[in-house]
Amino acid sequence: MMDGAAMDLPLMVNPPEMERLMPMHLAINSEGVIISHGPTLGKVLGRNSLIGMDVFAVVCFRRPGGIMTMADLTQRRGQRLQLHKVGSPDDVLRGLAVQMADGGLLLNLSFGIDVIEGTRRHGLTDADFAATDLTVELMYVVEAKSAVTTELRQLNVRLQGAKVVAEEQAMTDMLTGLRNRRAADMTLAALCEAGAKFSLMHMDLDYFKAVNDTLGHAAGDHVLKVVAQILEAEIRTSDTAARVGGDEFVVIMPGLVDTRGLYRIAKRIIERITEPTEFEGATCKVSASIGITRSTIYDAPLAEQMLADADTALYASKHAGRAQARLFANAPDAWDQAQV
Amino acid sequence: MSLVTHGLINRAIQSFLRDTYGAAVWRQVVQEAGLGFDSFEPMLVYSRAQTASVIDAAGRILDRPTDTLLEDLGTALVSGPSAGSVRRLMRFGGVTFVDFLCSLEELRGRGRMAVPELDLPELELDEAGPQVYRLTCRSAMPGAAHVLMGLLRAMADDYGALVVLEYAGLREDGETILIHLLDANYAIARQFDLAAPGA
Numbered sequence: 066m067m068d069g070a071a072m073d074l075p076l077m078v079n080p081p082e083m084e085r086l087m088p089m090h091l092a093i094n095s096e097g098v099i100i101s102h103g104p105t106l107g108k109v110l111g112r113n114s115l116i117g118m119d120v121f122a123v124v125c126f127r128r129p130g131g132i133m134t135m136a137d138l139t140q141r142r143g144q145r146l147q148l149h150k151v152g153s154p155d156d157v158l159r160g161l162a163v164q165m166a167d168g169g170l171l172l173n174l175s176f177g178i179d180v181i182e183g184t185r186r187h188g189l190t191d192a193d194f195a196a197t198d199l200t201v202e203l204m205y206v207v208e209a210k211s212a213v214t215t216e217l218r219q220l221n222v223r224l225q226g227a228k229v230v231a232e233e234q235a236m237t238d239m240l241t242g243l244r245n246r247r248a249a250d251m252t253l254a255a256l257c258e259a260g261a262k263f264s265l266m267h268m269d270l271d272y273f274k275a276v277n278d279t280l281g282h283a284a285g286d287h288v289l290k291v292v293a294q295i296l297e298a299e300i301r302t303s304d305t306a307a308r309v310g311g312d313e314f315v316v317i318m319p320g321l322v323d324t325r326g327l328y329r330i331a332k333r334i335i336e337r338i339t340e341p342t343e344f345e346g347a348t349c350k351v352s353a354s355i356g357i358t359r360s361t362i363y364d365a366p367l368a369e370q371m372l373a374d375a376d377t378a379l380y381a382s383k384h385a386g387r388a389q390a391r392l393f394a395n396a397p398d399a400w401d402q403a404q405v
Numbered sequence: 406m407s408l409v410t411h412g413l414i415n416r417a418i419q420s421f422l423r424d425t426y427g428a429a430v431w432r433q434v435v436q437e438a439g440l441g442f443d444s445f446e447p448m449l450v451y452s453r454a455q456t457a458s459v460i461d462a463a464g465r466i467l468d469r470p471t472d473t474l475l476e477d478l479g480t481a482l483v484s485g486p487s488a489g490s491v492r493r494l495m496r497f498g499g500v501t502f503v504d505f506l507c508s509l510e511e512l513r514g515r516g517r518m519a520v521p522e523l524d525l526p527e528l529e530l531d532e533a534g535p536q537v538y539r540l541t542c543r544s545a546m547p548g549a550a551h552v553l554m555g556l557l558r559a560m561a562d563d564y565g566a567l568v569v570l571e572y573a574g575l576r577e578d579g580e581t582i583l584i585h586l587l588d589a590n591y592a593i594a595r596q597f598d599l600a601a602p603g604a
Binding site: 192 | 413446447448449490493494497499500515518519520597598599600601
């Protein structure tokens with residue numbers, strides 16, 4: 066016998082062995098009659114036995130198009146096929162047909178990307194897949210990865226929450242709960258950038274150092290908190306009040322540039338701050354000086370310029386005897402001398 | 406062997422302690438272990454020393470040997486109130502309990518496939534006699550074999566298998582567990598659908 070002869074012999078596999086090797090195979094004779102099939106395919110196609118049935122009565126070939134007869138199918142052997150169960154176009158399978166020695170065809174089928182849905186729909190278990198089939202591993206990976214993704218999503222939600230808190234803290238003066246310098250600078254820069262109409266109030270407490278020195282830092286902190294409460298109460302919700310230094314405060318008031326309105330607010334703030342407050346039996350007496358500037362007096366308002374001008378006005382208030390407010394004006398002779 | 410513990414493992418320990426002994430005990434453990442935070446993030450990594458402190462602290466506070474505590478943790482991983490995904494992922498290991506035992510050699514690789522930084526124990530299975538299996542466990546985490554004992558016990562229940570587990574101690578190549586399979590079909594296995602419901 067020649068060496069190559071054994072290779073020419075057709076492979077003979079008994080159907081039960083074939084069922085184990087390819088649980089989703091379909092063997093058809095040259096007439097198109099099913100002569101063997103895998104048990105898993107039986108489940109997918111909804112029948113215990115398909116043997117003796119015409120293949121075209123059981124499945125419908127979708128791609129390549131035009132497969133209606135055994136001759137068409139034989140011609141397409143070796144190509145990737147897409148088919149579905151007759152009457153159930155959602156049950157898509159992919160497959161490959163090869164020719165058998167007797168002229169029949171052997172098709173091996175599988176689920177494509179819809180493997181998870183297919184497995185669920187037909188209630189398949191790992192016993193329904195060949196030992197070499199990686200479907201179960203695929204499903205394992207999908208499930209493990211989706212569990213990990215769920216954890217990551219929850220981590221992101223927690224981090225997002227922490228970020229919001231951190232950002233809020235980064236903008237907040239922890240002692241008084243007012244905004245801090247960073248927040249005031251950002252608000253001011255945004256208003257300047259937008260060319261908005263607004264006023265900037267710079268306030269410094271008078272005699273604060275005396276409270277700190279004689280009654281202690283706790284009393285000083287108490288005074289700062291009371292001042293913060295007064296500011297919160299006297300300004301509108303759209304305004305920003307910030308503590309920008311030890312006893313220095315800034316109030317930014319969008320939309321408010323009316324001189325009389327500004328003085329009225331400043332006057333109320335100073336009056337209330339000047340009222341003595343009690344701290345652990347001791348009376349704390351401070352007052353406040355305020356300098357104000359308005360964006361409308363500049364051609365192009367700059368945050369730095371406005372802060373410097375509000376400071377100049379504040380200095381003028383201090384100089385004029387404290388407990389009063391001054392409005393900055395570009396021309397010194399136009400300085401409003403209104404006092405509280 | 407890495408010097409870190411993945412947050413998933415720490416979080417599992419946390420969930421077990423909190424679910425089993427209550428939030429107050431967990432807070433005590435956090436304090437005693439000096440964590441400086443009250444909850445492990447499952448997707449971050451932590452120093453291995455922190456994990457060891459948590460286990461030691463829990464043992465002291467609950468006045469229980471850490472071995473039995475770790476064994477209970479292993480059971481809770483599969484059958485506790487916070488379980489679910491672990492049990493399912495374990496069941497992917499095979500159709501029968503013996504298939505499952507064999508799949509344990511792949512555990513480390515499977516874990517890595519899902520979370521590359523996850524450092525699960527290296528497991529080796531030998532047949533030590535008729536219906537007796539020897540599982541060797543090499544892990545950076547001391548006591549991992551005890552967690553495994555609890556997990557095996559719970560998985561045996563899941564598969565409906567009757568087993569006797571024996572901790573055979575520390576050998577040069579790792580900790581060993583002997584698994585005596587008395588009856589593979591002792592009870593009806595819990596249902597396992599390949600496709601997760603609603604996934």
